[in-house]
Amino acid sequence: MENPYLPYPVRIDDIEIATEDKSLKTFKFVFLNKEDEEKFSYQAGQFAELSIPGVGEIPIGIASSPVEKGFVKFTVFRTGVVTSHLHNMKVGDIMGIRGPLGNWYPWDKLENKNVVIIGGGFAFTTLRSSIIYMLDPANRNKFKNIDVVYGARSPGMLLYREELFGKNERISICILRLMGPMIQIGNTIQALFPLLLNRMPQRPMKTHMPLSVALRL
Amino acid sequence: MKFITIDKKDWANGIEKSRGIYQLFGPVKDKNEFFIKHLEKDTLPAMEYDNSVMSAKSIIFPQTEKMLTATLDESQEDHHIMKKIETDDTPRAVIGIRPYDAKAMKLLKLNFDTDDYRDPYWCDAYEATTFVGLGINKPGPFDFSTSTGTGPFCDDGLDVLLADLDDKYLAKVLTDKGAAFVGACGFDTVADEKESLALFDILRKEAEKNIASHIETDKLKEKTVLELHEAPFWDDLAFSCINCGTCTYVCPTCWCFDIQDEVKQKESVRLRIWDTCMSPLFTRHATGHNPRASKTQRVRQRFMHKLKYFLDKYDQGIMCVGCGRCVKSCPVNIDIREVCNIMNSYEKQA
Numbered sequence: 001m002e003n004p005y006l007p008y009p010v011r012i013d014d015i016e017i018a019t020e021d022k023s024l025k026t027f028k029f030v031f032l033n034k035e036d037e038e039k040f041s042y043q044a045g046q047f048a049e050l051s052i053p054g055v056g057e058i059p060i061g062i063a064s065s066p067v068e069k070g071f072v073k074f075t076v077f078r079t080g081v082v083t084s085h086l087h088n089m090k091v092g093d094i095m096g097i098r099g100p101l102g103n104w105y106p107w108d109k110l111e112n113k114n115v116v117i118i119g120g121g122f123a124f125t126t127l128r129s130s131i132i133y134m135l136d137p138a139n140r141n142k143f144k145n146i147d148v149v150y151g152a153r154s155p156g157m158l159l160y161r162e163e164l165f166g167k168n169e170r171i172s173i174c175i176l177r178l179m180g181p182m183i184q185i186g187n188t189i190q191a192l193f194p195l196l197l198n199r200m201p202q203r204p205m206k207t208h209m210p211l212s213v214a215l216r217l
Numbered sequence: 218m219k220f221i222t223i224d225k226k227d228w229a230n231g232i233e234k235s236r237g238i239y240q241l242f243g244p245v246k247d248k249n250e251f252f253i254k255h256l257e258k259d260t261l262p263a264m265e266y267d268n269s270v271m272s273a274k275s276i277i278f279p280q281t282e283k284m285l286t287a288t289l290d291e292s293q294e295d296h297h298i299m300k301k302i303e304t305d306d307t308p309r310a311v312i313g314i315r316p317y318d319a320k321a322m323k324l325l326k327l328n329f330d331t332d333d334y335r336d337p338y339w340c341d342a343y344e345a346t347t348f349v350g351l352g353i354n355k356p357g358p359f360d361f362s363t364s365t366g367t368g369p370f371c372d373d374g375l376d377v378l379l380a381d382l383d384d385k386y387l388a389k390v391l392t393d394k395g396a397a398f399v400g401a402c403g404f405d406t407v408a409d410e411k412e413s414l415a416l417f418d419i420l421r422k423e424a425e426k427n428i429a430s431h432i433e434t435d436k437l438k439e440k441t442v443l444e445l446h447e448a449p450f451w452d453d454l455a456f457s458c459i460n461c462g463t464c465t466y467v468c469p470t471c472w473c474f475d476i477q478d479e480v481k482q483k484e485s486v487r488l489r490i491w492d493t494c495m496s497p498l499f500t501r502h503a504t505g506h507n508p509r510a511s512k513t514q515r516v517r518q519r520f521m522h523k524l525k526y527f528l529d530k531y532d533q534g535i536m537c538v539g540c541g542r543c544v545k546s547c548p549v550n551i552d553i554r555e556v557c558n559i560m561n562s563y564e565k566q567a
């Protein structure tokens with residue numbers, strides 16, 4: 001068995017600013033050794049340790065999807081020692097990734113069902129992974145309706161907006177004010193929203209989520 | 218299994234002889250206390266000790282351990298590529314380890330050697346080690362090992378169990394590893410099996426009579442996590458704790474560690490260092506949010522892990538071998554025996 005602490009060496013292939021305020025960046029990595037990519041075989045929902053020699057390692061959700069080959073992607077919020085260092089790194093720099101780690105969504109149990117994905121803020125990373133996975137032509141017909149409810153502090157803080165919601169002509173996007181009047185799309189979400197609203201705490205929440213996107217994919 | 222008699226006159230010579238093959242570790246007196254340490258040449262294990270302040274776990278799981286290294290020098294082709302630091306896994310023997318410490322190693326193994334992951338640092342060190350235990354003729358006041366599935370003459374997890382018979386040791390050789398060690402020492406006076414077994418039995422019964430403290434664990438299994446978690450006694454139990462972490466560092470079954478990087482010039486080293494769930498830093502997130510921010514939450518976590526989560530997860534008893542070190546070392550006298558009995562007897566009020 002291999003040493004589970006030893007990261008696979010990777011090269012930064014691309015860095016994208018992910019939100020308006022530049023606090024989040026999406027890093028695309030390629031494995032230096034092709035066989036490591038196969039060993040790093042993951043499921044949507046898992047995370048990995050991003051490892052910067054001499055700085056430290058941090059657990060980050062895998063934002064790319066198992067159906068995307070040749071690279072892995074992570075979206076990272078700049079907050080402390082390791083994440084700040086990572087934000088200052090350049091395309092071409094070498095670092096490490098170890099994993100995959102943690103659990104994933106029970107894909108077999110979701111087959112032939114309507115799926116509702118609900119996420120907020122930048123916890124949406126592994127949900128990007130899941131959406132890309134489900135929308136893949138090889139998988140799309142395994143699921144019935146796929147509804148997504150996604151909230152962020154402001155429209156500029158929504159991750160992967162262009163990619164997931166912008167280019168898809170079949171879907172309509174609407175920004176919902178959860179506390180105000182709202183537009184509802186799809187039966188599932190219609191059924192779900194009153195439920196969600198009833199459970200919203202009446203006191204101010206620590207994580208504000210005034211804006212949401214709801215769409216059917 | 219076989220039995221060997223070792224005349225104490227031959228002891229020092231035999232131990233020295235084994236150094237040809239083994240690195241030796243054992244109890245060493247430091248001021249007024251004993252620690253399990255590397256035995257320098259001509260140092261014999263101090264066999265007349267009661268208990269060591271720290272357990273033997275550091276022989277396999279050092280307090281600070283180098284794991285990986287990488288050069289940060291960009292002129293090197295392999296810069297920023299991490300590699301395993303080679304570890305010394307030549308044969309070693311720990312002599313005079315207390316039986317409950319060997320049992321504790323077996324509990325640690327559940328964490329470091331699983332179907333999914335094998336921790337090579339821990340497992341390679343464990344496999345390289347021969348455990349030569351020393352039965353406890355007169356257990357001390359903090360020993361409650363008979364109620365934790367071990368005891369003063371328990372041989373679970375040992376390769377050899379020694380009984381101190383004043384002028385000689387009687388060795389119960391349990392494994393091939395144990396036989397190899399005894400052979401390397403040149404100890405070969407075979408003792409009668411029936412008589413030896415009977416003698417070990419007498420010694421065990423005598424020793425167990427000295428154990429005055431016991432805990433009750435029989436009802437822990439049937440209680441739900443939630444009822445114990447929400448029980449009203451945690452604030453009181455945690456009240457005096459000062460979060461020093463001593464209880465976790467001295468414990469032979471505590472396995473948590475933190476991973477940190479250090480840089481010297483252009484060389485980076487990744488280390489693992491014992492961590493403690495009693496510190497607020499253990500769980501503090503980058504956002505500042507801390508899911509176990511209060512002392513009560515942390516004290517509860519330690520006891521729930523040892524006495525409930527571990528029991529439920531592995532079905533191998535509690536995560537405590539009754540060595541009593543945490544009881545003895547806690548500066549404010551928090552006592553796992555008391556906590557365990559409170560948990561075991563707790564009935565939720567309807």
Ligand SMILES: Cc1cc2nc3c(=O)[nH]c(=O)nc-3n(C[C@H](O)[C@H](O)[C@H](O)COP(=O)(O)OP(=O)(O)OC[C@H]3O[C@@H](n4cnc5c(N)ncnc54)[C@H](O)[C@@H]3O)c2cc1C
Nearest residue numbers: 056057058059060061075076077080081082083125502503
């Ligand atoms: C399973 C999981 C998935 C995550 N996914 C993402 C993601 O997709 N995108 C993202 O931006 N952030 C994610 N995080 C949070 C991210 O790991 C922390 O923001 C990051 O570790 C902060 O590191 P730092 O060195 O910059 O901060 P510092 O506060 O300087 O951290 C110091 C040390 O503490 C550790 N640490 C700090 N915060 C955490 C934490 N929340 N959990 C575990 N260890 C921590 C770090 O590893 C580091 O070694 C995830 C956390 C977990 C547990």
Ligand code: SF4
Nearest residue numbers: 468537538540541543
């Ligand atoms: S919890 Fe205390 S008594 Fe039990 S094994 Fe650990 S240190 Fe020994």
Ligand code: SF4
Nearest residue numbers: 458459461462464547
């Ligand atoms: S040794 Fe005692 S005071 Fe220190 S952290 Fe443990 S319980 Fe608290």
